[in-house]
Amino acid sequence: MGRNPVTWLGSPTFPDAARDALGDTQLRGNLRKATTTIRGKRESAVAELGDWEELRRAGESVKDDVLANLDTYLERLEAAVTDRGGVVHWARDAEEANRIVLDLVQAEDTDEVVKVKSMATAEIGLNEALADGGVNAIETDLAEVIVQLGDDRPSHILVPAIHRNRAEIKEIFAQMPEPPTSDDPHALAEAARKYLRRKFLSAKVAISGANFGVADTGSIVVVESEGNGRMCLTLPETLITVMGVEKVLPRWQDLEVFLQLLPRSSTAERMNPYTSTWSGVTPGDGPQKFHLVLLDNGRTSTLADEVGRQALRCIRCSACLNVCPVYERTGGQAYGSVYPGPIGAILAPQLAGDLHDEQAASLPYASSLCGACYEVCPVRINIPEVLTHLRAEVVEAKGKRTPEAMAMSAAAWVFGDRRRYEAAQKAGSLTRFLARDGTLSSLPWPGSKWTDTRDAPVVPKESFRAWWRRNRG
Amino acid sequence: MVSARDEILGRIRAVDRPAPSPVSRDYERTRHAGDPVELLAERITDYQATVYRTAARELPYRIAERLDGRGRIVVPPDVPREWCVPEVPWLADAPPLTVAELDSADGVLSGCAIAIAETGTIVLDAGRGQGRRALTLVPDHHLCIVHADQIVVSVPEAIERLDPTAPLTFISGPSATSDIELDRVEGVHGPRTLEVLLVT
Ligand code: SF4
Numbered sequence: 001m002g003r004n005p006v007t008w009l010g011s012p013t014f015p016d017a018a019r020d021a022l023g024d025t026q027l028r029g030n031l032r033k034a035t036t037t038i039r040g041k042r043e044s045a046v047a048e049l050g051d052w053e054e055l056r057r058a059g060e061s062v063k064d065d066v067l068a069n070l071d072t073y074l075e076r077l078e079a080a081v082t083d084r085g086g087v088v089h090w091a092r093d094a095e096e097a098n099r100i101v102l103d104l105v106q107a108e109d110t111d112e113v114v115k116v117k118s119m120a121t122a123e124i125g126l127n128e129a130l131a132d133g134g135v136n137a138i139e140t141d142l143a144e145v146i147v148q149l150g151d152d153r154p155s156h157i158l159v160p161a162i163h164r165n166r167a168e169i170k171e172i173f174a175q176m177p178e179p180p181t182s183d184d185p186h187a188l189a190e191a192a193r194k195y196l197r198r199k200f201l202s203a204k205v206a207i208s209g210a211n212f213g214v215a216d217t218g219s220i221v222v223v224e225s226e227g228n229g230r231m232c233l234t235l236p237e238t239l240i241t242v243m244g245v246e247k248v249l250p251r252w253q254d255l256e257v258f259l260q261l262l263p264r265s266s267t268a269e270r271m272n273p274y275t276s277t278w279s280g281v282t283p284g285d286g287p288q289k290f291h292l293v294l295l296d297n298g299r300t301s302t303l304a305d306e307v308g309r310q311a312l313r314c315i316r317c318s319a320c321l322n323v324c325p326v327y328e329r330t331g332g333q334a335y336g337s338v339y340p341g342p343i344g345a346i347l348a349p350q351l352a353g354d355l356h357d358e359q360a361a362s363l364p365y366a367s368s369l370c371g372a373c374y375e376v377c378p379v380r381i382n383i384p385e386v387l388t389h390l391r392a393e394v395v396e397a398k399g400k401r402t403p404e405a406m407a408m409s410a411a412a413w414v415f416g417d418r419r420r421y422e423a424a425q426k427a428g429s430l431t432r433f434l435a436r437d438g439t440l441s442s443l444p445w446p447g448s449k450w451t452d453t454r455d456a457p458v459v460p461k462e463s464f465r466a467w468w469r470r471n472r473g
Numbered sequence: 474m475v476s477a478r479d480e481i482l483g484r485i486r487a488v489d490r491p492a493p494s495p496v497s498r499d500y501e502r503t504r505h506a507g508d509p510v511e512l513l514a515e516r517i518t519d520y521q522a523t524v525y526r527t528a529a530r531e532l533p534y535r536i537a538e539r540l541d542g543r544g545r546i547v548v549p550p551d552v553p554r555e556w557c558v559p560e561v562p563w564l565a566d567a568p569p570l571t572v573a574e575l576d577s578a579d580g581v582l583s584g585c586a587i588a589i590a591e592t593g594t595i596v597l598d599a600g601r602g603q604g605r606r607a608l609t610l611v612p613d614h615h616l617c618i619v620h621a622d623q624i625v626v627s628v629p630e631a632i633e634r635l636d637p638t639a640p641l642t643f644i645s646g647p648s649a650t651s652d653i654e655l656d657r658v659e660g661v662h663g664p665r666t667l668e669v670l671l672v673t
Binding site: 054 | 493628632650651
């Protein structure tokens with residue numbers, strides 16, 4: 001079994017990455033602007049509903065019901081989807097899920113798929129696995145297009161390119177056949193529309209995630225804004241949906257809770273522009289082949305932790321990111337995982353399931369425990385409680401060590417091996433130690449042991465994705 | 474070898490899970506609105522869609538007014554006959570139009586299953602007068618007819634009335650993105666113009 005790709009191999013520990021990000025004033029400016037705007041909007045969207053607290057309690061209790069009866073609801077979902085003409089697959093880990101999807105794509109005799117943004121497929125590194133198998137996965141969410149074309153990493157759950165401002169996006173889109181005419185968001189959206197339209201109309205296979213899967217009706221739910229989801233869910237002949245096992249909901253009725261909680265918490269809207277639901281295959285309407293891949297990848301082991309399991313209630317709204325003072329200053333990439341911010345700090349280490357992994361073990365320290373995340377969380381995940389709990393587990397797993405000690409030993413791990421050192425450097429994680437003349441110098445011990453003997457020349461920049469493709473697995 | 478399915482279910486069953494507590498549902502299931510039609514119109518307008526109100530007998534005239542001169546308009550095969558006014562060159566989806574034909578059309582006319590006033594949402598269920606999902610997705614302009622008796626106020630009322638086995642599309646305004654600096658910008662991949670005719 002391979003390493004869980006939920007955290008990015010070679011990422012610096014949080015304290016180190018954070019120090020690095022703190023020096024990036026452009027990034028901080030972009031983030032502050034975006035999160036300040038969304039915080040204000042979320043507050044008014046929530047204030048409109050007099051029963052918001054009751055809805056939160058309902059959300060919490062439905063999700064707890066799911067966790068208490070997960071086996072029953074998954075079997076029910078499987079039966080309902082199968083009854084309606086879908087095919088259900090189960091994947092223990094990232095590697096198995098990727099193989100299932102690749103096989104399904106290859107069976108359709110195509111080397112290109114369209115994708116609608118999905119945290120689960122980002123978590124398992126699906127695009128990279130497909131590329132290894134000769135399949136080009138085209139992201140269709142505007143933010144994902146920005147990340148993909150910018151050869152970049154995501155930094156937010158909902159808005160993966162939140163760290164980019166409009167001027168930077170225009171630069172990135174300049175490589176499109178029909179580049180945007182200005183950095184006005186309308187022009188940028190128009191450019192993305194033209195770029196993707198042909199792909200949508202000709203794709204044979206689409207891959208999606210799922211916000212919810214309803215056990216008693218087999219309905220899968222995708223909540224989105226741009227219509228790229230509808231394109232993917234409607235036009236191709238084959239649809240493959242990858243869904244974390246915890247996304248199952250017991251009853252159709254439960255959607256009445258989550259379709260109120262999610263849009264107001266995430267984009268601060270009364271309702272997001274588009275929500276699609278479908279159950280299996282509908283003859284004559286949409287994909288005639290439907291595959292549902294149910295993904296574990298660390299979820300069942302998270303379920304086994306009495307305190308930590310509440311992280312599985314998460315509906316990926318990203319409200320906790322937007323209110324987090326640490327996130328606002330460091331940005332999402334410092335967390336070294338597709339799940340950044342407060343939820344990332346508790347979910348990524350649990351899914352990774354390895355507190356001996358220094359980077360994962362540093363994540364529970366990525367918080368000031370101010371509690372703002374708990375207050376906004378629509379499913380009432382007590383993030384500070386889980387953070388404290390995980391810190392205790394880290395200490396237990398590693399002996400009594402301070403976060404600084406952990407950051408240090410992570411550096412030791414990376415520097416202790418020439419190959420790892422190079423990999424990490426190419427991933428950009430060593431930049432914090434870069435001297436102005438482009439050489440590595442005065443590293444903290446034990447890196448210093450190595451740099452004492454000679455200055456390490458800086459290897460020419462290689463993109464994260466290129467590095468990832470070569471080094472993962 | 475144990476299958477992935479059995480292993481995952483086995484892992485779940487091996488966990489010492491808390492006894493399920495009852496689901497708390499003391500939120501409001503129905504909500505009161507003085508004038509649901511007015512509320513719906515206001516909320517749809519908030520999304521930068523355009524709403525026109527009309528009396529039932531004037532509906533064909535209003536359809537013609539909205540679509541005359543717009544070009545070829547896709548229409549599901551089972552819309553009420555009086556919607557297909559002679560001024561408009563219709564493209565009926567019978568036999569089913571190809572994706573290329575849909576792409577070259579200039580708009581689409583459809584009905585809906587229900588509408589949710591509080592959130593300004595129209596729900597399509599691929600039922601009568603709505604057609605398969607691609608019809609209301611590919612053309613760039615969508616004119617949707619909503620009758621007053623299709624309007625509910627709250628989300629729970631809507632969920633209760635919908636058929637979960639039908640492919641559903643909840644539409645709240647034209648396609649939009651918040652991906653650039655978290656600001657909502659209308660018009661990405663779905664229809665960039667949404668017009669609603671509210672029949673009262
Ligand atoms: S932890 Fe709560 S607030 Fe954060 S993304 Fe998940 S559901 Fe949203």
